[in-house]
Amino acid sequence: MAKRNTQPNVIVFFTDQQRWDTTGAHGNPLGLTPNFDRMAATGTHLYHSFTCQPVCGPARSALQTGLYPTTTGCFRNSIPLPEGTKTLAHYFREAGYKTGYIGKWHLAGENPVTEPKRGGYEYWLASNALERTSDAYDTVVFDNDNERVKLPGYRVDALTDAAIRYVDRHQDEPFFLFVSYLEPHHQNHRDDYPAPDVYANAFTSRWTPPDLAALGGTSAQHLDGYYGMVKRLDEALGRVFDALKSLALTDDTIVLFTSDHGNHFKTRNGEYKRSCHESSIRVPTAFTGPGFTSRGQIRELVSLIDLPPTLLDAAGLPVPASMQGRSILPLLRRETADWPEDVFVQISEAQTGRAIRTQRWKYSVSAPDSTRNSASSDTYAEEFLYDLQADPYELTNLIGYQSHQSTADVLRQRLLRRMAEAGEAPAEIIAAEEKKSGQRRVTEQETRH
Structure with a gap:
């Protein structure tokens, strides 16, 4: 089928607090992520992928702007992205794309998030701190008119349904869609990990990563629910791919899967992610779609700060000189001579x-x-x-x-x-x-x- 657009669509499938070793592609034996694993095998798998700031707001500021959190000023949670800051939404809109944001924002100091603080996204169905306006089976977000919207279903499914509706509505024009899930982040007010009911207690004592087996933390209490959340996220990823296939958009759409940071389950300090350890900073990341299909496994070290320039470059858009990361496209051509041999991480709050x-x-x-x-x-x-x-x-x-x-x-x-x-x-x-x-x-x- 001929391409209906000259520009590729782009979807970012963004999870929250997901360790790299939840995936089969990184050796998890529980079969939690067959869709991610297939994406990694048939697309481009960034085997060594790391956040540049292991906490929600700062990591998100980096992914939206291509700038380190100390550059945007969003070096810890609860610091809004400064109004007027250029984001991926602005760059894609300037290139004629429709832009949409669904899910958790965490870059404003208000709920609902008013239009000037939405980072330039046209379509909006989101909450600033989704963990504070919703629960596993009570998904509450806000629309373009700042009206409260309650979406039916388990939270992962509710947001995925909204994403699929967006893709269907915009299938005949280039779009940039950012879908930001809360899972597998804990539900703050209870400090637990509520999996969908079908996976409750499904993964109890099944497999524990070696760092958690040695150090304990809250893993015995929380891994079961955490894994159930990961399982449902992967099923959602599969539904997105199914929707693209049914609309004949697979060959026209770049999909990025990544997460803002990992989870050390209170083994390294008194919370979940603010540390330098692999459990905090290493995340699962893969691309598929135009330019990424069957490009294999990339072993160079890649940072979250490198993903914004990569998305622009892959869509054929200029990468601003102000961005502090670099596009990974040369790595896909196995041009590795100038690639950094390390990644840099800023840590805040803890x-x-x-x-x-x-x-x-x-x-x-x-x-x-x-x-x-x-x-x-x-x-x-x-x-x-x-x-x-x-x-x-x-x-x-x-x-x-x-x-x-x-x-x-x-x-x-x-x-x-x-x-x-x-x-x-x-x-x-x-x-x-x-x-x-x-x-x-x-x-x-x-x-x-």
Whole structure:
């Protein structure tokens, strides 16, 4: 069938607080994600994909703008995206696209979200903090006229139904649709993970990731519901693909699946995600559609900050020079020479922290005088160093070990460089107190990986 549009449609399927290892593509044995796994196998799978800020609002600001949270000013939750900030919606609208937003926004300080604070999206069916206006079987959002709308069904299904209706209405014109789910985030006021009824207790004691098995946290209480939410999200993804196929839009539509951050189940601190650990920062990410089909598995490290320029580039639109990430399209052509060998993470609220992740190493620092209202600091202290080759579940903190001083020295300079590239003011990093190393040894070559 001939293309009805010269421009590809774009759908972002965005989940909240989903660990990368919930997917079969990353080794989860429970069969929770057959649709994502098929997308990863037949499209483009970003195997090493990370958030640039492991908390809801800041991560969302980065994905909407292509700018680090310290650049937009949205470095923690409850800081609205400044009015006038250009988002993906603005860039796609300028190129003739219809734009729609459905679900959780979390970039305004109000409910309902008035038109100037919707980031430029034309069609609106959303709530600022969806967890506060809805429950698993009580989905309440607001429309373009700021009217309260109650959608029928389990929350994932309710939002998916709305997304499919949008696609159907706009099938003959190019559209950019952002569908932002709350699941598998916890329901705040109860601190639980309400799966659809059919999956209640379906995954109890079935499989626990090794970091949670070692550290515990709330995983025994919450993994069952969390997995049930992931299962229903994947079924929703399948329904979106079915809708595209039935409307003959599959070959005309780019679909991005990703999440804002992961979930450490209170193993690393007193909440769920604000830390440098893989459980907090690593997320499942895949593309499919024009330009992405059968491009395989990408092993380079990719950040959430790289996804906005990628979407624009893939749609044939210019990437603004102001964006702080870069398009991954060269990686699809296996042009990897200039791709960064690390990703940079800003951490807020639990601490004013910074981290860098390479293929092998994780290095993180924290400001001694951290406060919730500090976007950055002029002084940080070394806090964590992990060898992800020997210790993929980050159970042994190597910071300060004599054997790893050269590694810390190299990573310290790389982190400072990354901070500067993100537009941060110069800072000092205080080295950790030295510890004896035991049998551990690190060669200079290993330090550079």
